[in-house]
Amino acid sequence: xxxxxxxxxxxxxxxxxxxxxxxxxxxxxxxxxxxxxxxxxxxxxxxxxxxxxxxxxxxxxxxxxxxxxxxxxxxxxxxxxxxxxxxxxxxxxxxxxxxxxxxxxxxxxxxxxxxxxxxxxxxxxxxxxxxxxxxxxxxxxxxxxxxxxxxxxxxxxxxxxxxxxxxxxxxxxxxxxxxxxxxxxxxxxxxxxxxxxxxxxxxxxxxxxxxxxxxxxxxxxxxxxxxxxxxxxxxxxxxxxxxxxxxxxxxxxxxxxxxxxxxxxxxxxxxxxxxxxxxxxxxxxxxxxxxxxxxxxxxxxxxxxxxxxxxxxxxxxxxxxxxxxxxxxxxxxxxxxxxxxxxxxxxxxxxxxxxxxxxxxxxxxxxxxxxxxxxxxxxxxxxxxxxxxxxxxxxxxxxxxxxxxxxxxxxxxxxxxxxxxxxxxxxxxxxxxxxxxxxxxxxxxxxxxxxxxxxxxxxxxxxxxxxxxxxxxxxxxxxxxxxxxxxxxxxxxxxxxxxxxxxxxxxxxxxxxxxxxxxxxxxxxxxxxxxxxxxxxxxxx
Numbered sequence: 001x002x003x004x005x006x007x008x009x010x011x012x013x014x015x016x017x018x019x020x021x022x023x024x025x026x027x028x029x030x031x032x033x034x035x036x037x038x039x040x041x042x043x044x045x046x047x048x049x050x051x052x053x054x055x056x057x058x059x060x061x062x063x064x065x066x067x068x069x070x071x072x073x074x075x076x077x078x079x080x081x082x083x084x085x086x087x088x089x090x091x092x093x094x095x096x097x098x099x100x101x102x103x104x105x106x107x108x109x110x111x112x113x114x115x116x117x118x119x120x121x122x123x124x125x126x127x128x129x130x131x132x133x134x135x136x137x138x139x140x141x142x143x144x145x146x147x148x149x150x151x152x153x154x155x156x157x158x159x160x161x162x163x164x165x166x167x168x169x170x171x172x173x174x175x176x177x178x179x180x181x182x183x184x185x186x187x188x189x190x191x192x193x194x195x196x197x198x199x200x201x202x203x204x205x206x207x208x209x210x211x212x213x214x215x216x217x218x219x220x221x222x223x224x225x226x227x228x229x230x231x232x233x234x235x236x237x238x239x240x241x242x243x244x245x246x247x248x249x250x251x252x253x254x255x256x257x258x259x260x261x262x263x264x265x266x267x268x269x270x271x272x273x274x275x276x277x278x279x280x281x282x283x284x285x286x287x288x289x290x291x292x293x294x295x296x297x298x299x300x301x302x303x304x305x306x307x308x309x310x311x312x313x314x315x316x317x318x319x320x321x322x323x324x325x326x327x328x329x330x331x332x333x334x335x336x337x338x339x340x341x342x343x344x345x346x347x348x349x350x351x352x353x354x355x356x357x358x359x360x361x362x363x364x365x366x367x368x369x370x371x372x373x374x375x376x377x378x379x380x381x382x383x384x385x386x387x388x389x390x391x392x393x394x395x396x397x398x399x400x401x402x403x404x405x406x407x408x409x410x411x412x413x414x415x416x417x418x419x420x421x422x423x424x425x426x427x428x429x430x431x432x433x434x435x436x437x438x439x440x441x442x443x444x445x446x447x448x449x450x451x452x453x454x455x456x457x458x459x460x461x462x463x464x465x466x467x468x469x470x471x472x473x474x475x476x477x478x479x480x481x482x483x484x485x486x487x488x489x490x491x492x493x494x495x496x497x498x499x500x501x502x503x504x505x506x507x508x509x510x511x512x513x514x515x516x517x518x519x520x521x522x523x524x525x526x527x528x529x530x531x532x533x534x535x536x537x538x539x540x541x
Contacts, residue, residue: 004041011048020052047095054098093123100131107327109135126155133165138328142169150179157183158193164200173201192221203233206362206394208241228254232264240363242399242428244271245459262288262297266322266331269301273308276462276491281305296322296329303335307342315339330360337369346377364390364399371407383407398425405434414438426454429461436467445474462491 003026011019023045030036030045037045096115103112116124116132124132133148146169152162157180166176177197184190195218202211212234219230235250251268255261265288273281282305288298303318319336322329337352353370360366367390374383387407391400398421405417415438421431432455439448452468455461469484 002041004037004044007045007048011051016052019048023049023052050095050098054102093119093125093128097125097128097131104131104135109138113139124151126152126159129155130159130162133162137165137169145169146171153179160196163197164204167197167200167204170204173197176201189223192218192224199233203237204362208237212237212241226257228258228261231257232261236264236267239267239271241397242364242425242430244274247271260291262291262295264297266297266300266304266329269297270304270331270335273304276308278305278308281308294325296326296332299325300329300331300335303332303339307335307339312339312342316343328359330356330363330366333359334365334369337373341369341373341376346373349373362394364394364403368403371403375407380407396420398422398428398431402428402431402434405431409434409438427459429455429459429464433463433467436471440471440474443474445471449475460487460491462488465491 003022007019007022007026010022026037026045027049030042096119100112100115103109103115113132113135116128116135119128129148129151133145133152136142136145136148146166149162149165149169152159153166153176156162163176163180167173177194180193180197184193195214199211199214199218202208202214215230215234215237218224219227219234224230231250231254235247235254238244238247238250248268248271251264251271254264255268265284269281269284272278272284281301285298285302285305288295288301292298299318299322303315303322306312306318307315316336316339319332319339322332323336326332333352333356337349337356340346340349340352350370350373353366353373356363356366357370367386371383371386374380374386384407387404391404394400401417401421401424405414405421408414408417415435418431418435418438421428422435425431432451435451436448439445439451448471449468452464452471456464456468465484465488469481469488472478472481472484
């Protein structure tokens with residue numbers, strides 16, 4: 001065995017730090033003595049060194065090494081028999097793929113696309129087409145993205161993530177299903193796939209009700225009972241539909257089946273935080289960090305805990321950290337946007353909510369955040385235009401009717417809109433709260449009491465109990481008002497007191513963040529670096 005053989009064996013067994021150390025010594029030696037290794041051996045050494053850098057997350061260095069190995073020391077392609085070592089090496093196409101991976105890690109997507117575009121179409125493997133499709137989609141280039149996803153399906157007709165990619169780009173469900181028809185007919189036990197495609201076609205068109213019904217029918221099939229992925233999808237759909245109770249229930253079922261589940265836990269943590277269950281949110285965040293701190297979800301969950309504890313600067317940092325890990329995390333964008341809004345930085349918040357809308361055009365929370373920013377900056381016209389667009393795009397349901405009523409609360413038609421919303425969903429808390437606000441203005445306290453009692457008959461909510469207490473005080477029912485306030489206080493007792501140093505922390509964040517819109521949007525490496533020594537304060541170590 002020569003020294004290159006030893007490097008290869010260590011790489012094969014995953015001893016990447018050992019590979020890095022040895023190859024770091026051998027490469028300068030080969031530069032000082034060009035005859036030390038043959039061109040083929042030098043190529044192999046560069047490949048193993050670049051791989052070790054990649055595994056150590058030194059993406060920029062790995063990218064440079066990868067470029068050097070494809071441009072300077074390509075092994076001979078003559079008629080000489082290939083050695084066992086060279087047979088184990090990745091091809092030039094694979095090296096380019098690795099280089100593109102480094103570029104994506106460095107957030108240099110244009111360079112990644114350029115590298116992959118340079119690979120002839122016939123040499124593109126499914127994973128290359130998949131990466132290209134995702135990059136094109138992220139860049140807003142829908143046509144080439146659709147073409148690349150379709151190429152993945154042509155090669156691998158059961159590539160479900162590619163199917164979801166096509167559906168998210170408004171490709172009709174029937175067209176996508178036709179691309180899998182042959183495999184459904186020839187492979188046993190795939191009769192569920194056409195229904196699965198139909199369900200997610202509804203998801204991506206914003207038809208939450210039909211999506212829920214279709215996935216429920218799938219979940220009832222014996223082979224797909226207790227499927228964690230389907231339960232997570234159901235939980236997310238209930239959340240989008242404003243049915244938080246069923247959403248939490250489905251998330252809890254999924255967690256019981258998979259205690260290491262991360263996907264969707266950011267939404268679950270947000271729902272718990274909104275309910276005031278901050279101790280549960282804190283425990284969830286700690287559990288997720290023990291599973292992985294390289295996903296956005298644990299940072300978002302901890303950020304929700306901070307936000308609902310009124311520690312907005314802390315929530316801002318955690319949201320920025322989540323965006324660094326996953327720039328497409330909708331919940332991270334919403335968290336950071338909400339924190340910026342509550343800190344008075346409305347224009348920066350608007351940037352985040354707009355990006356969230358681009359990523360999730362069927363999520364009402366994104367629009368609600370943007371409209372709240374418009375209202376906070378007295379941009380009533382923009383808020384009204386956006387609310388009308390949401391109403392037309394997502395249809396007349398309890399959520400869109402309530403959102404439209406919120407914007408035009410001073411208008412007489414607001415009451416009509418809220419009545420329509422409550423006719424569709426009498427338990428929709430946001431509609432109840434807005435209707436109670438209108439009745440309070442009109443001093444119709446008895447009507448308000450009846451509305452709130454009816455809403456509380458089938459659910460318990462601390463906000464509704466507090467508002468009911470206010471209405472009872474207005475009609476001199478002091479004892480019952482005290483009872484309602486006591487219930488509200490008991491429901492909130494898990495919420496921690498506001499941090500006394502929060503005002504100072506907000507000033508620190510102002511100093512740390514730049515004024516550039518793109519920098520604020522991405523959370524900026526500089527911001528994260530300056531907060532890094534504060535992570536013990538956040539309980540992350």
